[in-house]
Amino acid sequence: MAATTETVEQVRAVTEQKYKYGFTTDIESDVAPKGLNEDTVRFISAKKEEPEWLLEWRLKAFRAWQQMEEPHHWAKLSYPPIDYQDAHYYAAPKMKARPKSLDEVDPELLKTYEKLGIPLREQEILAGVEGSEGRSPAVAVDAVFDSVSVATTFKAKLEEMGIIFCAISEAVHKCPELVQKYLGSVVPYTDNFYATLNSAVFTDGSFVYIPKGVRCPMELSTYFRINQANTGQFERTLIIADEGSYVSYLEGCTAPKRDENQLHAAVVELVALDDAQIKYSTVQNWYPGNEEGVGGIYNFVTKRGACRGKNSKISWTQVETGSAITWKYPSCILQGDNSVGEFYSVAITNNLQQADTGTKMIHIGKNTRSTIVSKGISAGRAQQTYRGLVKILPKAEGARNHTQCDSLLIGDQCGAHTVPYIESRNRTARIEHEATTAKISEDQLFYCRQRGLSEEDAVSLIVNGFCKEVLKELPMEFAVEAQKLVGISLEGSVG
């Protein structure tokens, strides 16, 4: 209740600003020369002082990628071919060495994150206060600026519990056996064009390991920020929840306004062992381009979770409002018996944004269950597609899936498309698919306005209502931000 009012106010507050994260930070950067070849891969690997096996893995990926073609034929997206030689594959804020504490981080960087609403410093300080009172802090943050993780908060506190939460480049040195065992085990380096590219040139990202039986006491969060011009961002996240553990992980993304398109091709791999649970939430607000469709992020992301153990559970929740192009299908491989996969999604496209997004639920184990709730909102001249696969393999006795796919259209120039693929190879499986398409009606708008709400507040309220089932899945810390985004991203879509 309070959140909605807050949303309405915040929407009002940013009316003039539109995309309020569109600033750039003036910071000295260490940038790799433009272009992509084996030397680029070696350069990145050397910068990270990586072990030989990782360089080899990257090179294998790079060679595989050279044989692959950009997947232009199946997704309902249109964009000019990307010149992969015309981008930098490595950009890092200049730092003498990896900062030991926040005091060593460039104050300009910290300011940027403050502008984004994630005051790292404050959180660390707060932690001291709260910790002494015996309460646990709400969120630990890993901040990724261009290609590099710049700061991770609450590390020490988490380490006490055996939880590892750090930059993946750091994990390579700290716990190489875990990284080597799981990296590429869910998304192999040959998986698809963008994931393969990522495998060759990924620069940083977050690494999480939750030991057996540990319930992570706070939300873990990574904030991604693309600052440098002409830079691709290729982060790689790996989360491992050992037997009986639990973790909730949040991911937020923003980028400055730029006229050219920037490429973001991330890979996220989740592994849940027996009885483990991973909740992964994303609020994606990359710069979407302007009203004429100039600029904006191309977001080609591969996210996949493996429920390896019995009774394990992986839950994806995403609120996608940004990017010029979104190509994203967070998936679950339900391998362990009785494992559960969930996908809750809100995707909003306005102006000339395009999104082709959905999920894949692969049922392998017995009595595996999956739930898909997708809410797509299309406004302006945007095109949006839900694309989902539910696949039941022969041994998945008693598998169940329920899919609900709702689209909301605002105006008469946008489009919503639903493309469900269902493959069942087991007779005992039960699969349900529901889909609806609706428009925000004149009646609803007038009713709200007659009660005193402005047109924009009315749209925000109606859309928040439409997305409620998904928004309630988000952790509290993110729910308010997400509701706010829903309002902002639809500004100017009516009237």
Place this chain on the structure above:
Amino acid sequence: MIEIKNLHATVDGKEILKGINLTIRPGEVHAIMGPNGSGKSTLSYVLAGREGYEITKGSVEYFGQDLLAMEPEERAGAGVFLAFQYPVEIPGVANTTFLKSALNAIRKQRGEQELDAMQFLKLVREKTKALNMTDEMLKRAVNVGFSGGEKKRNETLQMAVLQPKFAILDETDSGLDIDALKIVAEGVNALRSPERAMLVITHYQRLLDYIVPDYVHVLAHGKIQRSGGKELALELEKNGYAEFGVNEAA
């Protein structure tokens, strides 16, 4: 409080209102009766500011302001309330959320402080009780799955919470059985006050047994054909609208 002068309005080029004249003072309850298609609902929408109606002639003055120049939400802020004939469903938005957003939007427009969750809840509980509504109805999505009676009670609740200066009740009796009608009428009557004016729009006299008006006007062919006291309603009940050149086959 409100002065409607020679109001003409068209929808899709067709003239529906053909010169309405009506003056309402604070504290008065006016009823507008008329057959289907006489322009009753058009009048209520024009006053509330719905899009799609073109005002071709005339004026509406509301507390000295040009009402027709105001946006719908500004009119709401200035105290104009329309109880809808067909209240609109808003899936996923809890009734309380809607009501609180509306109240605070209006309070903000008036330069009053917004209510916090506790203050609001106290207010709304009070009003709910008087209308025989349950807390459960507050938690449900706005009008979704509400029965006809529940929807009209919900409109009355909104009116009670928003405390308008000028309330238009558009066919509030439609879809109500006699018990529901009594409850809604009671709620409306409780809101009668020397500062508040009401315009009750109805086809049938029945509603006016419960919400007794000070004045009754007969609207037909886009014009007020006759005005009188509450006895005019009874006369209409007996003779129908035939006198006004309207033939309503049962």
